[in-house]
Amino acid sequence: MSELAVIALDAMGGDFGIDVVIPAAAHxxxxxNRIHIILVGDEPTIRGYAEHHAITLMxxxxxxxxNAISVHHxxxxxxxxxxxxxxxxxxxxxxxxxxxxLVKQGVAQAAVSAGNTGALMATAKFVLKTLPGIDRPAIxxxxxxxxxxxxxxxxxxxxxxDADNLLQFAVMGSVLAEAVDNVSKPxxxxxxxxxxxxxGNAQIKEADKILHTAPINYIxxxxxxxxxxxxxxxxxxxxxxxxxxxxxSEGVAKMISHFMKQEFSSGLxxxxxxxxxxxxxxxxKKRIDPRMYxxxxxxxxxxxxxxxxxxxxxxxxxNAINIALLxxxxxxxxxxxxxxxxxxxxxTEKDKGENx
Amino acid sequence: MSELAVIALDAMGGDFGIDVVIPAAAHxxxxxNRIHIILVGDEPTIRGYAEHHAITLMxxxxxxxxNAISVHHxxxxxxxxxxxxxxxxxxxxxxxxxxxxLVKQGVAQAAVSAGNTGALMATAKFVLKTLPGIDRPAIxxxxxxxxxxxxxxxxxxxxxxDADNLLQFAVMGSVLAEAVDNVSKPxxxxxxxxxxxxxGNAQIKEADKILHTAPINYIxxxxxxxxxxxxxxxxxxxxxxxxxxxxxSEGVAKMISHFMKQEFSSGLxxxxxxxxxxxxxxxxKKRIDPRMYxxxxxxxxxxxxxxxxxxxxxxxxxNAINIALLxxxxxxxxxxxxxxxxxxxxxTEKDKGENx
Numbered sequence: 001m002s003e004l005a006v007i008a009l010d011a012m013g014g015d016f017g018i019d020v021v022i023p024a025a026a027h028x029x030x031x032x033n034r035i036h037i038i039l040v041g042d043e044p045t046i047r048g049y050a051e052h053h054a055i056t057l058m059x060x061x062x063x064x065x066x067n068a069i070s071v072h073h074x075x076x077x078x079x080x081x082x083x084x085x086x087x088x089x090x091x092x093x094x095x096x097x098x099x100x101x102l103v104k105q106g107v108a109q110a111a112v113s114a115g116n117t118g119a120l121m122a123t124a125k126f127v128l129k130t131l132p133g134i135d136r137p138a139i140x141x142x143x144x145x146x147x148x149x150x151x152x153x154x155x156x157x158x159x160x161x162d163a164d165n166l167l168q169f170a171v172m173g174s175v176l177a178e179a180v181d182n183v184s185k186p187x188x189x190x191x192x193x194x195x196x197x198x199x200g201n202a203q204i205k206e207a208d209k210i211l212h213t214a215p216i217n218y219i220x221x222x223x224x225x226x227x228x229x230x231x232x233x234x235x236x237x238x239x240x241x242x243x244x245x246x247x248x249s250e251g252v253a254k255m256i257s258h259f260m261k262q263e264f265s266s267g268l269x270x271x272x273x274x275x276x277x278x279x280x281x282x283x284x285k286k287r288i289d290p291r292m293y294x295x296x297x298x299x300x301x302x303x304x305x306x307x308x309x310x311x312x313x314x315x316x317x318x319n320a321i322n323i324a325l326l327x328x329x330x331x332x333x334x335x336x337x338x339x340x341x342x343x344x345x346x347x348t349e350k351d352k353g354e355n356x
Numbered sequence: 357m358s359e360l361a362v363i364a365l366d367a368m369g370g371d372f373g374i375d376v377v378i379p380a381a382a383h384x385x386x387x388x389n390r391i392h393i394i395l396v397g398d399e400p401t402i403r404g405y406a407e408h409h410a411i412t413l414m415x416x417x418x419x420x421x422x423n424a425i426s427v428h429h430x431x432x433x434x435x436x437x438x439x440x441x442x443x444x445x446x447x448x449x450x451x452x453x454x455x456x457x458l459v460k461q462g463v464a465q466a467a468v469s470a471g472n473t474g475a476l477m478a479t480a481k482f483v484l485k486t487l488p489g490i491d492r493p494a495i496x497x498x499x500x501x502x503x504x505x506x507x508x509x510x511x512x513x514x515x516x517x518d519a520d521n522l523l524q525f526a527v528m529g530s531v532l533a534e535a536v537d538n539v540s541k542p543x544x545x546x547x548x549x550x551x552x553x554x555x556g557n558a559q560i561k562e563a564d565k566i567l568h569t570a571p572i573n574y575i576x577x578x579x580x581x582x583x584x585x586x587x588x589x590x591x592x593x594x595x596x597x598x599x600x601x602x603x604x605s606e607g608v609a610k611m612i613s614h615f616m617k618q619e620f621s622s623g624l625x626x627x628x629x630x631x632x633x634x635x636x637x638x639x640x641k642k643r644i645d646p647r648m649y650x651x652x653x654x655x656x657x658x659x660x661x662x663x664x665x666x667x668x669x670x671x672x673x674x675n676a677i678n679i680a681l682l683x684x685x686x687x688x689x690x691x692x693x694x695x696x697x698x699x700x701x702x703x704t705e706k707d708k709g710e711n712x
Contacts, residue, residue, distance in 0.1 A: 081552075146614050156549050159557040193512050193599035196437075201515040201596060224603030228611040240557060241600050243549040244593070247580030248601045252608040255584040256644060258502050263640045264633075273633040280619045280626050280633075287615050 004036045005328045006064050006108045007321060008099040011041035012077040014114025015311045018049050021114070024317035025069050026055045028325075035325060036064045038108055041095040043073040064107065074098035080310060084118035088126055096120060100127045103303040110304035110324035112295075114312050120305065121157050121298060128301040131333060133340035136161075137300035138169045138239070139307065140176055142293045143249070145228050151177050151186075152227060152235045155296065156243035163206035166190065166236055167214055171339050172299040173234035174216040179330035180323075186233035189222030191241060196221075203238075215342060253288060295320030303333060360392045361684045362420050362464045363677060364455040367397035368433040370470025371667045374405050377470070380673035381425050382411045384681075391681060392420045394464055397451040399429040420463065430454040436666060440474035444482055452476060456483045459659040466660035466680035468651075470668050476661065477513050477654060484659040487689060489696035492517075493656035494525045494595070495663065496532055498649045499605070501584050507533050507542075508583060508591045511652060512599035519562035522546065522592055523570055527695050528655040529590035530572040535686035536679075542589035545578030547597060552577075559594075567592075571698060609644060651676030659689060 011021045018041065025037045039046050039057070050057045050069075058070040074095040078087040091097060096115045102108040104127050113120050121137065130137055140153035153169050153176075154161070161169075170188050177186035190208055192200040197208075199221065211218040222232050224245060237245070260281070264274030274281075286292070290309070294316040298305040304327045308320035327333075367377045374397065381393045395402050395413070406413045406425075414426040432450040434443040447453060452471045458464040460483050469476050477493065486493055496509035509525050509532075510517070517525075526544050533542035546564055548556040553564075555577065567574040578588050580601060593601070616637070620630030630637075642648070646665070650672040654661040660683045664676035683689075 144611065146611050159549065191600060193515065193596055193603075224600045224605070225607030225610065227604060228607035229614075230607075237600070240549055241597055244547060244580045244597050244601050245604045247549075248583060248604050249580070249608045251581030251584035251586075252605045253612065254581065255500065255502050256609065256612055256640075258585075259640055259643050263636045263643075270636050273629075273636050277620075277629040277633040277636075280629050284612075284615055284619045287619075288612060 004034055004065065004067060005110070005325055006036045006038065007324050007328070008038045008040050008072070008102040008108035008111045009321070010096045010099045010111065010113035010115055011039040011046055012074075012095040013116075014308060015080065018046060020312060020314055020317050022046065022049055022055060023053070023314045024321060027314060027318045028321045029067065029069060032325065033067045036066060037069045037321075038064070038072050038102060039069060040072045040074050040099040040102070041077070042075070043071050046071050072098060072102065078115050078119045080116050082116055082119055084116065084122040087116065087119035088122045097123050097127070100124050100303075100305065103305070104128055109328045110306065112306045112308060112320050112324050114308035114310050114317065114320075117156065117307055120307055124298055124301055124303075124305045128303040128305070130300050131302055131337050131340060133344045134168050134172070134300035134336070136165055136168075137298050138172060139296050140173060140299050141246070141296040142180070143227060144288050144293065145230075147231060149293070150227050150232060150235055151180070152237070152242060152246070153299065154237065154239040154242050155246055156239045157298070158239040160240070161203065161238035163203055163210055166203070166207035166238070167210050167343070168300065168340070170211055170214060170216055170218065170234070170236045171343065172336050173236055175336045175339050176297060176299060176332060177233045179332050179335060180326055181233065183233065185217040187219045187231065188216050188234045188236060189219050189226060189230070189232040191235050191237035191245070192221040192223065194221065195223060215339070250290070291316035292319065295323035297323065297327065297332070299332070300336065301333065304328060360390055360421065360423060361466070361681055362392045362394065363680050363684070364394045364396050364428070364458040364464035364467045365677070366452045366455045366467065366469035366471055367395040367402055368430075368451040369472075370664065371436065374402060376668060376670055376673050378402065378405055378411060379409070379670045380677060383670060383674045384677045385423065385425060388681065389423045392422060393425045393677075394420070394428050394458060395425060396428045396430050396455040396458070397433070398431065399427050402427050428454060428458065434471050434475045436472050438472055438475055440472065440478040443472065443475035444478045453479050453483070456480050456661065459661070460484055465684045466662065468662045468664060468676050468680050470664035470666050470673065470676075473512065473663055476663055480654055480657055480661045484657040484661070486656050487658055487693050487696060489700045490524050490528070490656035490692070492521055492524075493654050494528060495652050496529060496655050497602070497652040498536070499583060500644050500649065501586075503587060505649070506583050506588060506591055507536075508593070508598060508602070509655065510593065510595040510598050511602055512595045513654070514595040516596070517559065517594035519559055519566055522559070522563035522594070523566050523699070524656065524696070526567055526570060526572055526574065526590070526592045527699065528692050529592055531692045531695050532653060532655060532688060533589045535688050535691060536682055537589065539589065541573040543575045543587065544572050544590045544592060545575050545582060545586070545588040547591050547593035547601070548577040548579065550577065551579060571695070606646070647672035648675065651679035653679065653683065653688070655688070656692065657689065660684060
């Protein structure tokens, strides 16, 4: 087994496919000498692109022990608008599926894809299976906050969640934050519509109860504003609420940016002020740039799978690869397995009780 | 009956009580000669404050036909953290309850309160009852958008909603947007985690089906970002999602403002640029100032009730009074009743079918 981190990239996925994935791979390779990248996709296309852009790819027969980029052929591509179930059942040789297979086979330690989220989640779950005690994987991302950043999950993998799902998300989020941020006992909050006890719907109240008994640093209910302003490391919610909250955030940020551009371009004085303020505005933009935070973790699987934004550019996609690297270094799936173990018995007993 | 709009204000409600409510009343009165305001609360306290601040209040025995401010005594106050059920049952002479009673009695045409949202909703529903066909009232507010503004409901009154509730919210939102914005056939969107058919949970899919048959301009699914960027007039969602989305928005806006202040104050150049950009930044702030949008409508009641933000200042509270005025002018509750009428038969039949 190589000591390098081996990462399989779905080279054909996302809005821009190889145009983004290959330069991003080359960029990460230049910055890190302990990585081997496998580009998964149509080999002639990939080799053609690399040759044209003077990017060195290994010859066939790679044993993945070199700090280099190799190619693994896959004949099919999952379209961005393809039905997840169909992509999973029919496209067994898709670049997405083959990248995940490499993780399953132990050839790669992580897969990264900018493809169709639904198809990626369905395929990853089917191929890798979930960890013991995890009913459903969750999608987690990092968001900027006045205190640094916040992890949030689930962001859309699960539209309906019961209290046990939320507990599992909380444990996974705690592991991720501990690994990624190097903090012990990260603060876990449950997203609700008020911070007083008694607020929320039935699932939330039930989840609150069991979270208080879980071996994590559960701080209770948090509200939407706490994602960006609160003293919390991980915000837990169901995938419907998480997805709406995330997209709402994008909407607000874009609207403010739109208004700012309008104000700074109305009249000579404002344009001058805008020019002078440009370095400041650029610094501001950088602090909330979603590209800085690209790379969502699909947590709860027997393996590391990172979802890049479909429209990611090279800088942004490279961030997603770096998140995969970090999760490999910290053995995130193994750590989740370890943390779920003490919860397994009560959960199983509870399930039995409910089903009997 | 007077031709003036008569509005009852819960003078004791909110974080600042009379310190905000009385000056706001005086401000609105100065700008509008077709209004009579009734300050509901502890009479000696109110008269003492008014005298001290040289604000003219009518003597006792007001018949509400004058363009003036009068006082209606109420001996109790609902605390901001009081349990809604207890506030409703035990505090029958609270300033909040008495203000709503005045609407019920036809003395006032609208009530405004900055008090405890839960208590206000519970009391308003108990005293005024809901309109025919409306199972549960909803809270709606106006949010800024690149296209002007968007109405959104429900924002927290109902944590669990079925498809019929969402349909009722859609009709009420349509009426509100038509009345407030003077547009015909406002565009109504259902908040979901994707715009493609088949996305979302069971309630959302069911609501989508029935909304397509409703006598409103239903444009289908919208996503979180569409609240601020999309071509939609009314965004419909359940109260849990709406509340999280609203508070998330506040969080993002405050974080950006926080970062902006930090960037504009780090170093001499940035501080100079910030000073020069100040008028522009002020104009920007004004465009997204939540104070501009203060005043949430509790829709679906037999009467107009407006909830002001608890921490509203005078300017902000005056906006809430102006929203009450607008809803009086447009007879919003009567118009909702009118629009719900054609939906009543199918709904009733459906209920029968479900319960049998």
